[in-house]
Amino acid sequence: MGKPQSKGAVVLPLIPLAPPFAVLPTTSVKVPIANRADVAAILAKIYSISPTAKPDAAITVVCVPLCSKQLSKDGRLLIEGNEGNNGENSDYESDPVNASTRDIFGYGCIAKVSGVQGRRAGDLSLVLEGLERVKVVNIVQERPYFEGELEPVEEFIDMANSELGDQFQLLKQLSRELLALVRLSSILPRSPSVSLSPIVARRLEVYIARKDLSEAGVLADFMTNVVDCTHEERLRVLASVDIKERLDRTIEILQRQISTIQGSTRITVTSTTIPSSTGIDLDQLRRLQQEALRRRGAIGSGKSMPGGFPGFPGSPGSPSQSGEEEANEVDELKKRLQDAKLSPDADKVAQRELQRLQKMNPAQAEYQVCRNYLENLAEIPWTKTTVDLLDTKTLVKAKKQLDDDHYGLDKIKKRLLEYLAVLKLKEQANKTIDEQIRALTDANAPDDQKDEKEEAEERQAKEPTEAETRLLEKKRMVDKSPILLLVGPPGTGKTSLAKSVATALGRKFHRISLGGVRDEAEIRGHRRTYVAAMPGLIVNGLKKVGVANPVFLLDEIDKLGVSNYNGDPSAAMLEVLDPEQNHTFTDHYVNIPIDLSKVLFIATANSLDTIPPPLLDRMETIQLSGYTTLEKRNIAERHLIPKQITTNGLRDENIDIPTDVLDKIITSYTRESGVRNLEREIGSVCRSKAVEYATAKDTNTLPAYNPIVTLNDLDAILGIERFTEELTEQQSRPGVITGLVAYSTGGQGSILFIEIADMPGRGNVQLTGTLGDVLKESVGVALSWVRSHAFELGLTASDNENIMRDRSIHVHCPSGAIPKDGPSAGLAHTIALISLFSGKPVPPTLAMTGEVSLRGRVLPVGGIKEKLIGALRAGVERVLLPEGNRKDIRDVPQEVKDGLRIEFVGGIWEGLAKVWPERWETAALGHVMPRL
Numbered sequence: 001m002g003k004p005q006s007k008g009a010v011v012l013p014l015i016p017l018a019p020p021f022a023v024l025p026t027t028s029v030k031v032p033i034a035n036r037a038d039v040a041a042i043l044a045k046i047y048s049i050s051p052t053a054k055p056d057a058a059i060t061v062v063c064v065p066l067c068s069k070q071l072s073k074d075g076r077l078l079i080e081g082n083e084g085n086n087g088e089n090s091d092y093e094s095d096p097v098n099a100s101t102r103d104i105f106g107y108g109c110i111a112k113v114s115g116v117q118g119r120r121a122g123d124l125s126l127v128l129e130g131l132e133r134v135k136v137v138n139i140v141q142e143r144p145y146f147e148g149e150l151e152p153v154e155e156f157i158d159m160a161n162s163e164l165g166d167q168f169q170l171l172k173q174l175s176r177e178l179l180a181l182v183r184l185s186s187i188l189p190r191s192p193s194v195s196l197s198p199i200v201a202r203r204l205e206v207y208i209a210r211k212d213l214s215e216a217g218v219l220a221d222f223m224t225n226v227v228d229c230t231h232e233e234r235l236r237v238l239a240s241v242d243i244k245e246r247l248d249r250t251i252e253i254l255q256r257q258i259s260t261i262q263g264s265t266r267i268t269v270t271s272t273t274i275p276s277s278t279g280i281d282l283d284q285l286r287r288l289q290q291e292a293l294r295r296r297g298a299i300g301s302g303k304s305m306p307g308g309f310p311g312f313p314g315s316p317g318s319p320s321q322s323g324e325e326e327a328n329e330v331d332e333l334k335k336r337l338q339d340a341k342l343s344p345d346a347d348k349v350a351q352r353e354l355q356r357l358q359k360m361n362p363a364q365a366e367y368q369v370c371r372n373y374l375e376n377l378a379e380i381p382w383t384k385t386t387v388d389l390l391d392t393k394t395l396v397k398a399k400k401q402l403d404d405d406h407y408g409l410d411k412i413k414k415r416l417l418e419y420l421a422v423l424k425l426k427e428q429a430n431k432t433i434d435e436q437i438r439a440l441t442d443a444n445a446p447d448d449q450k451d452e453k454e455e456a457e458e459r460q461a462k463e464p465t466e467a468e469t470r471l472l473e474k475k476r477m478v479d480k481s482p483i484l485l486l487v488g489p490p491g492t493g494k495t496s497l498a499k500s501v502a503t504a505l506g507r508k509f510h511r512i513s514l515g516g517v518r519d520e521a522e523i524r525g526h527r528r529t530y531v532a533a534m535p536g537l538i539v540n541g542l543k544k545v546g547v548a549n550p551v552f553l554l555d556e557i558d559k560l561g562v563s564n565y566n567g568d569p570s571a572a573m574l575e576v577l578d579p580e581q582n583h584t585f586t587d588h589y590v591n592i593p594i595d596l597s598k599v600l601f602i603a604t605a606n607s608l609d610t611i612p613p614p615l616l617d618r619m620e621t622i623q624l625s626g627y628t629t630l631e632k633r634n635i636a637e638r639h640l641i642p643k644q645i646t647t648n649g650l651r652d653e654n655i656d657i658p659t660d661v662l663d664k665i666i667t668s669y670t671r672e673s674g675v676r677n678l679e680r681e682i683g684s685v686c687r688s689k690a691v692e693y694a695t696a697k698d699t700n701t702l703p704a705y706n707p708i709v710t711l712n713d714l715d716a717i718l719g720i721e722r723f724t725e726e727l728t729e730q731q732s733r734p735g736v737i738t739g740l741v742a743y744s745t746g747g748q749g750s751i752l753f754i755e756i757a758d759m760p761g762r763g764n765v766q767l768t769g770t771l772g773d774v775l776k777e778s779v780g781v782a783l784s785w786v787r788s789h790a791f792e793l794g795l796t797a798s799d800n801e802n803i804m805r806d807r808s809i810h811v812h813c814p815s816g817a818i819p820k821d822g823p824s825a826g827l828a829h830t831i832a833l834i835s836l837f838s839g840k841p842v843p844p845t846l847a848m849t850g851e852v853s854l855r856g857r858v859l860p861v862g863g864i865k866e867k868l869i870g871a872l873r874a875g876v877e878r879v880l881l882p883e884g885n886r887k888d889i890r891d892v893p894q895e896v897k898d899g900l901r902i903e904f905v906g907g908i909w910e911g912l913a914k915v916w917p918e919r920w921e922t923a924a925l926g927h928v929m930p931r932l
């Protein structure tokens, strides 16, 4: 047992503290200093002694509590033993400003003034950190502030004293128990006001577990300070110079505190759990205690906290060692990172971060951030790949797979097979090179059998082989997969083609929807400094598939957001899609180059117009055009109907959709380039039949059930026809011409009527129908040509006559609400004007497209395939196309070529000869100009 040894006394300023303030070693308090003239005087004095005091120089004072009426100056209870001072302290002062020498307690604590807090003069507080217990031997000055003669208190701990050891263990156990109770009670409903944040609780647990017997007094002081106890109890602990006595007093306080909490939680707990003498669920408590004990074992002992915030184990100054749980967590993470086979770059970063993580306190917010980052690193497939199914039968199998899944699309399938063939050849070449390199390395490996001399001789000879290895390495074919872009109207099978490629290759498939991505960070991730930062879509995709060589479908790349204040998402895609750059793609979150060169990117878009040119430049475009009715019929028969039959729980023999019914669905219930609506309508028919079949089965009337769907059924199942042939209602009228359009959005083609009417006026031209600038200009060109050739066309009586002198015209293109633009209606406008002025109608089944020049030439236009498919669908019989578009006919499906009479014209005169052959056949040859 210890015996206090006295040292030489020192004189220091005293700051008397009124209840509830009392400073114990290891604790920190904030003392309000409003109206504290003595504190102001102390500070003034200190600074006057050392006016150049460095800001970080420690200012030390002694905090002494005011005496309590129940205690003697040395902390003994006055009620228990009448040890002097009896009558004296009955009227002790409770205001530190008016205190006199007899009000000052016998023990105090040397404290460091660590700062002043508060904003206004009225609410300033002095922050004091208790350092060391001292005995106040004598008061040498009262005004303007107290000064006292102090004697240091030496603490002696007899480490061999088993009784003290037991007491210390009890103190630790009670401390943990109290903590567990506080945590438990804070999560219980209607808990008392004690509540502890899990982070603080955790820090406390670690702090308690780390204390050993040599710090028994420190722990007792600390616990006295943190628990809710009376002022007198605190004074008694302060006055307990003897460690055993101090432990006894603290244990007493803790025990009382524990029973108070147990008592207050009884009502809540007993209603839901096993009632016990304490009122707490014993199992739960035991578990909490066991956990605490387990932690203590794992944590071991730690030293005091130099420079740390006293009494606050989680503060930066106190080295915090994580518990077993954290240790396990870090080990697990380490293992996962090892299994993830990181790239050398990533490995370096991961090791650095792991070291940081190990040093961090788990309660720190940064710990989670660091852990999440490492988890992300472990989940990214750095080197893991699936083996491509590239054996001798690959191409045959792939072709079968594509044919099985899709009807038609021969050109696209051919291109995809080419891609697979190249991939296969590259892989084979690389395999051979790998084998050669391996053979060379094996030959270079040191041979145990040979002695050193022999080896040195041989090394000379081996030198060239190493160079050879490097040469071979260079020859390896780099895996730079081209990026394919499938462009076409919705529902034409772009997504499902990409899926089939993945299946054929045996690769994993992941779809990344880029539609509506407005933020660059969605693609590249957020920097780690942001709260809740995450990797971007690409890295997330890789994490999800878990291999470095999947097929990524970049869906709707044309709907990617444009540059805005959140960055430019399409610019972020540039790096992803450039085969020259994407082997070092950097996600902002991961911040380590990731190799994307093994990923097969297939992008899809509905239109090329909105794709930024640099992005488009990096991709190989494959066009898919809309399907013709015949193609749709085949797709429906081979793919959609069987699919819908299974989806709706039917069997092949339960339903039969004859070809005429299918054609009716295609033409009268859908009008689209793709087959998505068709699939939906077929689904409706199947569902209706499924209900009929199920009812027949339930009512035992199966023999009466008819699996065949008739034309009449369609009306009942799908409702009235949604689309009728557009041209059937149209009558030939002067000034009305059927033009052709290919909508850039959706890529489908259709017919478009051009209506021109004239009226008395002064040569004005009115344009309606949401016409774009180019279309307006094309009307101007047509009108100028007609005006300049009016006499030759026989529209005016003389060369000088102005055909527009007494009239105005109005050009309109229904449907008025749909914006239209482009020069391709030039021919139709010219013919319409001539038709109007001459009063000669043109049959609506004759459609035309082509740009006209002022000299009367008909120039080629785009979208011929779509326009012709649309024309056939709309019931057009004859089409006039520019001569320059003759080459485009090769791509047009045979069915369309068979269904339309396609004629080519090089100039307007030629066009006139085709429209009104009886009048203009000879004029077209450029010789005669007959009059209409």
Ligand SMILES: Nc1ncnc2c1ncn2[C@@H]1O[C@H](COP(=O)(O)OP(=O)(O)OP(=O)(O)O)[C@@H](O)[C@H]1O
Pocket: 405, 406, 407, 408, 409, 488, 489, 490, 491, 492, 493, 494, 495, 496, 497, 604, 605, 606, 635, 639, 640, 675, 676, 679
């Ligand atoms: N040639 C085809 N053969 C068989 N089925 C097809 C064909 N074309 C499309 N389909 C079917 O049509 C449906 C829609 O196709 P998909 O989802 O691939 O369209 P998409 O072109 O990607 O459309 P979007 O541009 O709207 O994304 C799928 O069920 C697909 O199987």
